[in-house]
Amino acid sequence: MDWATLFMKMDASVDSITLFVVLLCFCIVIGHLLEKSRWMTESVTALFIGLCTGIFILVTTKGKTSHPFVFDEHLFFIYLLPPIIFNAGFQVKKKQFFQNFITISLLGAVGSLISFVIIWLGSTFLLKNLDIGFLEIKDYLALGAIFSATDTVCTLQVLNQDETPLLYSLVFGEGVVNDATSVVLFNAIQRFDLSHITSTVAMELFVKFFYLFLTSTVLGIVVGLLTAYIIKKLYLGGHSTDREVALMILMAYLSYMVAELLDLSSILTVFFCGIVMSHYAWHNVTEKSRITTKHGFATLSFISEIFIFLYVGMDALDIEKWKFVSKSPGKSIGVSSILLLLVLVGRAASVFPLCFLSNLTRKSQSDKIGFKQQITVWWAGLMRGAVSVALAYNWFTMSGHTQQAGNAIMITSTITVVLFTNVVCGLLTKPLVRFLLPQHKQSSNIMSSELSSEMSLVLPVLTNREDPKQDSMSESDRLPPNLRMLLTRPTRSVHYYWRMFDDSFMRPVFGGRGFVPHIPSPNQNYLHERLLPEQHTIVE
């Protein structure tokens, strides 16, 4: 078979799909074989396989092309990203996510704003001296948005939800909010006339920003609740498990597409849709549907992730852009180093002060985020990924192609930063976590103490629902309820009232884990739990 002609004519999608499917299979098998290694992660494996394939194609086509098709942000944003983010919301440990919600929001929204400002201003001053072609003020702003998007996908692979639950929920939750923030910022920069920023424009931007956050979240919650309601009312599972699963998939995707259509942050929408679905709809379906959705969504997300890394790896050798760069290698290295430096500084300037702020609200010493943990949070969030690449392509190219030297350098620098942070951070994070936090118990203790402050109040209610492991952990440092209540009142009462509301209004309407009224007696509680679900199905 003549490989050169094959790769050249690869617009025909059957060929390139086959190539990608074969590579995906390779990634899974090789990723599995390398799993025991301390260093490798699946994403780095996929990046390497993508790179090698790119080199192979480049050699066989004698330097004409390195990939069967150019990076297509449409493919990325419409097909690959939704399953990843939805699955993240669907599988996230909700309790930990919401207990750290304030810290996560701080790191995600304010943190990426800080990163954005630092990278924007830094690049404005530092890149000017490099003479890389004319960049407008808008271009520097876009750079800020592009490089303030951390990579949620990598984080998921590097940190372990069970080993370091607090860090995982912090870094991951932050990543989602962060992604959303950058995309919102990016869209705002595209649309607003930012050549002369006045305080009015800044205010307008700020209002729009919060409006988008709010509406996106609400949309996701509404779609999630609607799904739960439909599944509960129609009792689809009684007739067909497949219909339930199909409806969940379709509604989740619908939330994303509607958000796209309304120019909202679809990432935020589908994330909250995932959270709400796992809280209500997931409990309304049959046991088989639960297993199928849990593993089915995870599988789709897994395939999408590997696909993205393969894609980025293969695209890294995009010869069209490197031709410009090869004329001025020094410049390109300069730009990449500057951007990398700004990413490091920007993240440090957001993580450490914000963790300090967050620690101020945590009264107990064991609740605070330690310095070593802060370093891990800083480090784990350094990775830049497919979102950055997609935004860079969107900004600096016309449907994947560019003829301008400055733009080509920006694309190659983005790819360099993405590859560098992924490979270096990806390879070093596992060892770093082991070095900085050698006792995994330590971090899980912090987690459990966070939990326990919760537990102590709601314990009588929770005893019958929570798994015994968490209970026994919280036993250790329980204080008299009223004392603790004084110390950390605000968050707790919000959570407490939410529970009340959830149990007395939301769950009867939308389903969810067996409806439990607020009766402290364990026996009665047990009775209610046993009886009510059956009454439900009979009455309704």
Add this chain to the structure above:
Amino acid sequence: MDWATLFMKMDASVDSITLFVVLLCFCIVIGHLLEKSRWMTESVTALFIGLCTGIFILVTTKGKTSHPFVFDEHLFFIYLLPPIIFNAGFQVKKKQFFQNFITISLLGAVGSLISFVIIWLGSTFLLKNLDIGFLEIKDYLALGAIFSATDTVCTLQVLNQDETPLLYSLVFGEGVVNDATSVVLFNAIQRFDLSHITSTVAMELFVKFFYLFLTSTVLGIVVGLLTAYIIKKLYLGGHSTDREVALMILMAYLSYMVAELLDLSSILTVFFCGIVMSHYAWHNVTEKSRITTKHGFATLSFISEIFIFLYVGMDALDIEKWKFVSKSPGKSIGVSSILLLLVLVGRAASVFPLCFLSNLTRKSQSDKIGFKQQITVWWAGLMRGAVSVALAYNWFTMSGHTQQAGNAIMITSTITVVLFTNVVCGLLTKPLVRFLLPQHKQSSNIMSSELSSEMSLVLPVLTNREDPKQDSMSESDRLPPNLRMLLTRPTRSVHYYWRMFDDSFMRPVFGGRGFVPHIPSPNQNYLHERLLPEQHTIVE
């Protein structure tokens, strides 16, 4: 919101994807609500919803367009068909399929050849008088191939595997072979110079035909076995359920794409890949993966099916083609009626003689396919579906558009035949089955007697593996083994030797349901079953 401009600019894919996702959700909910109706099936519901949406778009755009995009055979053959056919192979009851394998092959391959010849010759003689523009000899041949493809998808929805197992396996199995035959025929017509058919060309065609059948089947089996082997060797499930599921999905899709790439019959390939995967690979994965794959594949197939019907329904109002037709409505009705008639006659000419032939090989009276059942087989296979539409678009249009009156009439006639057969056959099959075969026990008895003839010989081996229900059924009319062996020797011994081969060579290598050696003693058998899987994991 201005609907007209929205529908006009709907090339933008976010809009049309959103529309389709909303409609799919509607189809699921409405299909569920109508489920108890005797008449409606999910496919007819989807067709109607598609039609209504088409009319709505047509009205709001003031007759400019009826659909957000033109029927795309690429979308159909690359994304929608593979999950349906793979799932069909994955879920088919293998025992029944292989016991009726000769009848299925007869009906599928020879039957569609008979249909093809009748429709080809019939249209050549009958359509000539209608003056619908110049049609070449190739066009008539193509018509034969287009209309000899029955619709597997509809059959699955109309017949019930549990109520009428024999009919289901006959009609469905035939449908798959039929689809493959038509596509192979169609490709052959496209490539061969058929303006003057000589006996050499016919012979060549025949050889090519069988070569394609064989290679396609072998490819599917090889990919299926490879998947089973990889999963068994790597023991992926021990680490990640999602990897197993991902590998199964990817390998299944790979088999289809490789077959496409090699110009084989990808439908046959992916069908046999599904069968082999469910026989070996499915037993090598974790319990959770089994549930996930079973329901996950079914869900994907379900969504694809509804999507196709929505699509065909919406496309039925393609205004570009109907404009030609509106100038000569009589001609169009004539063509549609002639084609419909030929489909009816062609199917009758293949089903009844072939069933007669098949009955000659069945010695026992209860094994024979009764006349009422033959009518049901004839009727249930009348439906023409998306494969016909896709082939017609491929032949008579240039990427969805045509400016020739004759071609436009062919497209609209195809759509008319598809809609008519689907709606009429779809609506009447359920009542017909109930009318012709009022006792479901009758048909299941025929099934069980077919099974029993099998059972009686292999019973000592099977006792520990088959579910007790089937055994008790076979109890009823069991004959002395050697007597029955004399009566139906050939098929049985093939199956017997396959079992031997499967147990002694295939299963130890490729996994599959717990490896059981041929030892009649139940105790020892039990021991082996319990011990061997563990030895496996330790040794390998």
